[in-house]
Every structure is written in C-alpha cells, then in structure tokens.
Amino acid sequence: MPDHQDLGHRDLQNQPDHDHGALSRGDFPPEFTWGVATSSYQIEGATSEGGRGPSIWDTFSATPGRVVDGDNGDVAVEHYRRYQQDADLMAGLGVDAYRFSVAWPRIQPTGSGPVNQAGVDFYSRLVDALLERGITPWATLYHWDLPQPLEDLGGWPSRDTAYRFAEYAAHVADALGDRVKHFITLNEPWCSAFLGYGSGRHAPGRSDGAAALAAAHHLMLGHGLAVQALRERVPDAQVGITLNLYPVTGAHDGHGVDDAVRRIDGLSNRWFLDPVLRGAYPKDVVEDVAHISDLAFVADADLETINAPLDFLGVNYYTRHVVAPGAFPGTGLVEFTDRGLPTTAMGWEVDADGLFDILTRVTRDYGDLPLVMTENGAAFDDEVGADGTVHDPRRIDFLAGHLAAAARAVRAGVPLRGYFAWSLMDNFEWAEGYAKRFGIVHVDFDTQERTVKDSGRWYAAFLAGDRTQY
Numbered sequence: 001m002p003d004h005q006d007l008g009h010r011d012l013q014n015q016p017d018h019d020h021g022a023l024s025r026g027d028f029p030p031e032f033t034w035g036v037a038t039s040s041y042q043i044e045g046a047t048s049e050g051g052r053g054p055s056i057w058d059t060f061s062a063t064p065g066r067v068v069d070g071d072n073g074d075v076a077v078e079h080y081r082r083y084q085q086d087a088d089l090m091a092g093l094g095v096d097a098y099r100f101s102v103a104w105p106r107i108q109p110t111g112s113g114p115v116n117q118a119g120v121d122f123y124s125r126l127v128d129a130l131l132e133r134g135i136t137p138w139a140t141l142y143h144w145d146l147p148q149p150l151e152d153l154g155g156w157p158s159r160d161t162a163y164r165f166a167e168y169a170a171h172v173a174d175a176l177g178d179r180v181k182h183f184i185t186l187n188e189p190w191c192s193a194f195l196g197y198g199s200g201r202h203a204p205g206r207s208d209g210a211a212a213l214a215a216a217h218h219l220m221l222g223h224g225l226a227v228q229a230l231r232e233r234v235p236d237a238q239v240g241i242t243l244n245l246y247p248v249t250g251a252h253d254g255h256g257v258d259d260a261v262r263r264i265d266g267l268s269n270r271w272f273l274d275p276v277l278r279g280a281y282p283k284d285v286v287e288d289v290a291h292i293s294d295l296a297f298v299a300d301a302d303l304e305t306i307n308a309p310l311d312f313l314g315v316n317y318y319t320r321h322v323v324a325p326g327a328f329p330g331t332g333l334v335e336f337t338d339r340g341l342p343t344t345a346m347g348w349e350v351d352a353d354g355l356f357d358i359l360t361r362v363t364r365d366y367g368d369l370p371l372v373m374t375e376n377g378a379a380f381d382d383e384v385g386a387d388g389t390v391h392d393p394r395r396i397d398f399l400a401g402h403l404a405a406a407a408r409a410v411r412a413g414v415p416l417r418g419y420f421a422w423s424l425m426d427n428f429e430w431a432e433g434y435a436k437r438f439g440i441v442h443v444d445f446d447t448q449e450r451t452v453k454d455s456g457r458w459y460a461a462f463l464a465g466d467r468t469q470y
C-alpha cells in the first residue's frame with residue numbers, strides 16, 4: 001500500500017460493514033449542514049444573456065460528436081430566469097444551504113479585465129433570494145466553465161490562467177463576500193485536467209498527457225492563489241476545495257494488484273490531496289508519470305502556495321474504483337473491473353461502504369481537517385407518472401444507504417460537517433447531455449416544469465427529522 005506518512009493518526013474504530021436500520025438527522029451533529037448542489041453551466045441557460053461570454057463548454061458542446069444528442073447548455077433548465085422559483089423549491093425541501101457555482105464568463109466575459117455588472121447582479125440577486133429564505137449560500141468559484149478566450153491563450157496548461165483565476169476570485173469576493181461566507185475554489189481539478197486535457201472526454205477536449213499534468217498543476221496553483229485573494233477580502237469566510245475521491249480496491253489478490261491499486265489511488269486521489277494538504281507531489285506518482293512529463297512547469301514556491309490552509313475539504317463521492325493489472329503486466333496499464341453490483345444509469349456501481357472508506361481514509365491519512373460531502377447522488381431513468389408523481393425508489397435507497405455510511409463515518413470519528421445531495425434538479429450532465437437525470441426534483445426539459453420526485457420528498461422528510469429505514 002502507498003507509504004503515507006502518518007499525520008495525526010486517529011483511532012478510527014472499525015464499524016460493521018452494513019448496519020441496516022433506522023436513520024435520522026439526529027444521527028448527525030446538530031450543527032451539521034444539509035444542502036443540495038448544482039453548477040452554473042448545468043442549470044442556468046441564458047448563455048448569451050446578461051453580458052455572459054462564451055466558455056469552453058459552449059465551444060465543446062457545439063462541436064459535433066462531443067455531447068450525447070448534440071445537447072448543450074444554451075437553455076439548460078433556465079435557472080438564470082427561474083432562480084426565485086428554484087429558491088422556493090429549496091425552501092420547500094427544507095435545506096440549510098445551497099451549493100451553486102459562479103460562472104466566470106458572467107463575471108469577466110473574456111476571463112480578465114473589468115467585471116460585467118449584469119453578471120455580478122445576477123449572483124447578488126441569487127444570494128439575496130437564498131438569504132431571504134434562510135438558506136446559506138455556498139459558492140463554488142469554478143465548476144468547469146473556463147472563459148473561451150483564456151483557453152485560446154493556452155487554457156489551464158498555461159501558468160497565466162492561474163493568475164487570471166486569482167483575479168477572478170478577488171472580483172467574486174468583492175461582489176459577494178459581504179453575504180457569502182462559504183467558498184469552494186475549484187470543483188474537481190482532476191476532471192478539469194484529466195478529462196479536459198488528458199482523455200478529451202470533457203471540454204476543451206484535448207488529449208495530451210503532458211498538458212493534463214500542467215493543467216492539474218496550474219489549477220492547484222490557481223486554487224492556492226484564490227485562497228489568498230479570498231482570505232484578504234473575506235477574513236470570516238470558510239474556504240475549501242472540492243475533490244472527487246475514490247476508494248480504490250484490488251479486483252483480486254493476485255500478482256501486481258497492489259501496484260495497480262497504488263497507481264490508480266495515486267493518480268485519482270493523492271496527485272491532488274498531497275499538494276493541497278501536504279505541499280508536495282507524491283513521489284511514487286511523480287515516477288509513474290516521469291515518461292509523460294518532467295514537471296518542469298513546477299516553480300519553487302508553487303507547492304507552498306498550493307498548500308494554503310483550508311477550513312474544510314469538499315469530497316464528491318459516487319462510486320469505488322476496482323482495479324487489476326492490465327493485460328500487459330509491466331506496462332503499468334490498469335484495468336477497471338466491476339463486481340456485478342447494482343449500477344446507476346451512469347454504469348457506476350452502487351457502493352455506500354465506499355463512502356465510509358474514503359472519508360475514514362482521508363481523516364486517517366491527512367488529519368483532522370473538517371470534511372464536507374459537497375456531492376453525492378445517483379442518475380436513474382425517472383419518469384413522471386400519470387398522476388404527476390415521480391417514483392424513484394432506487395435513488396431513495398442510494399441516498400439512504402450513503403447517509404447511513406456517512407453516519408458511520410461520523411461515529412468512527414471523521415470530522416464530517418455537511419452533506420450536499422447532487423443534484424437539486426435534473427440538469428445538463430456534461431458529455432451525457434440531458435440523458436442522465438441526477439435530480440431529486442424532476443425537470444421536463446420541454447416545459448421546464450419542476451416536479452419534486454419521491455426522493456425529494458424523502459430528503460425533505462429526513463431534513464424535517466423523520467426517521468427513515470434503509
């Protein structure tokens with residue numbers, strides 16, 4: 001297993017694998033934050049309104065073949081104009097908080113220079129709508145919609161983009177910092193870098209390993225610089241970053257599996273956890289990628305900047321990675337396998353124990369930094385019944401099972417402070433377009449009608465204190 005130095009080892013008691021039974025909000029600390037999450041490009045629409053400039057996802061989704069059915073975010077679920085109605089939906093669910101993202105192209109249409117006041121005004125109105133309803137705003141500064149002009153200048157592989165991001169963060173802090181006290185700098189730099197510049201599955205759709213590693217570095221550098229900008233302007237803010245983290249398990253215990261686990265754990269988790277929380281790249285993974293890049297883009301003080309003190313780490317959890325050595329041992333190729341467990345519409349295995357495993361691992365290996373589940377949820381093919389209801393029992397089971405795992409992690413000593421269900425409502429699911437529905441509220445994409453699904457009613461009852469079976 002990887003050689004983690006033991007930082008502040010905690011006695012995380014082992015718990016039974018499955019403890020079915022009753023669960024309620026009371027199984028969590030009273031100050032625990034319960035919310036729902038979305039992101040700008042996935043819900044706002046109005047991509048040419050209010051002075052917004054183009055983002056790499058506007059360009060990417062307009063490129064034939066990149067997104068299922070040629071879907072794009074031009075309309076999405078019209079949150080830009082329906083935000084009051086959507087704030088009412090959240091109030092109806094009884095959430096404490098709402099995690100949304102600010103679209104950089106609305107604040108600075110070209111990615112630099114003076115702010116676009118209409119863009120600032122939209123988020124100011126949104127924040128006021130939330131506060132009026134007693135909902136705490138949690139703002140993600142970057143959830144993948146990089147202004148296209150910055151991509152034209154090199155994008156995240158270019159160091160300058162990190163500096164532009166810090167300037168953008170300062171503008172958001174100036175505009176919203178009087179009312180927004182919870183900030184997440186980046187959503188999932190792993191996706192922005194490795195899906196955007198590595199595999200090309202996401203915007204901007206480049207396939208260049210060296211560029212992907214440079215992008216990962218400059219995303220993390222931008223994170224560190226943005227933390228400084230936020231701290232200077234909003235001294236009472238809680239600041240964090242959100243990482244998509246995966247427990248990685250060997251498919252069997254045969255030859256080479258341990259190294260396959262080490263490699264994938266390294267590239268999925270430690271490549272981001274170590275710089276952000278320890279101020280150093282993991283040495284074993286630096287060796288794994290040496291044939292791709294010598295990391296010459298790393299400047300001396302960068303890792304110190306990246307290792308900016310945080311108030312929390314956001315964790316997005318969806319499923320576990322199960323790996324085995326690839327067909328050609330010694331090449332470092334790794335196969336991702338499945339165990340035949342039930343899967344969601346995304347083909348991701350449902351594995352609530354993986355949530356317990358990743359939360360306890362982060363606390364065991366990286367210390368007592370408070371953790372917040374900034375995303376957890378599932379896509380299933382929902383349909384609106386004749387009576388207008390949406391029965392989604394599998395999503396209820398998914399949420400209940402994962403909340404039970406979260407409660408186990410809390411009992412085991414993990415400093416978990418909050419949970420945001422992904423997602424408030426069905427929306428643009430990136431390369432899958434509108435074909436995949438993650439919402440606890442259904443959206444008819446033709447009429448824009450919102451219908452609270454059974455899972456939304458279940459979550460509202462849970463938040464109201466009802467006990468639930470799972």
Ligand SMILES: OC[C@@H]1[C@@H](O)[C@H](O)[C@@H](O)c2[nH]c(CCc3ccccc3)c[n+]21
Pocket residue numbers: 039042187188191244316318375422429430438
């Ligand atoms: O795919 C569901 C959600 C997205 O809608 C969110 O915008 C994004 O933050 C998010 N991250 C993950 C896990 C990483 C991932 C994202 C997209 C595709 C494949 C893996 C799942 N999700």
